[in-house]
Amino acid sequence: xxxxxxxxxxxxxxxxxxxxxxxxxxxxxxxxxxxxxxxxxxxxxxxxxxxxxxxxxxxxxxxxxxxxxxxxxxxxxxxxxxxxxxxxxxxxxxxxxxxxxxxxxxxxxxxx
Numbered sequence: 001x002x003x004x005x006x007x008x009x010x011x012x013x014x015x016x017x018x019x020x021x022x023x024x025x026x027x028x029x030x031x032x033x034x035x036x037x038x039x040x041x042x043x044x045x046x047x048x049x050x051x052x053x054x055x056x057x058x059x060x061x062x063x064x065x066x067x068x069x070x071x072x073x074x075x076x077x078x079x080x081x082x083x084x085x086x087x088x089x090x091x092x093x094x095x096x097x098x099x100x101x102x103x104x105x106x107x108x109x110x111x112x
Contacts, residue, residue, distance in 0.1 A: 001047035002027055005035040011050045019072045054107045
């Protein structure tokens, strides 16, 4: 059974395309409300899940989870930092956004 998350709706379609298995996109899925619930369902043996390596690496390293096809990886570049239009863009917020961008670049570089 494929396990999916409402919070990461396009992950399976993206992964199946990269894997050359687009024909499986219509396969039924058990959908959970959040990625962490889906991750736990995978650990509990309820099915096959998908997720971002930076969020799963500790579980893979500890042996809780494994990557049966590690060569199939999806690069995702759609995350952005957002603030209210009328928000105070002070030094603290600007510093946070710069830090977040730096961490994201480091994580992406680590996948390649």
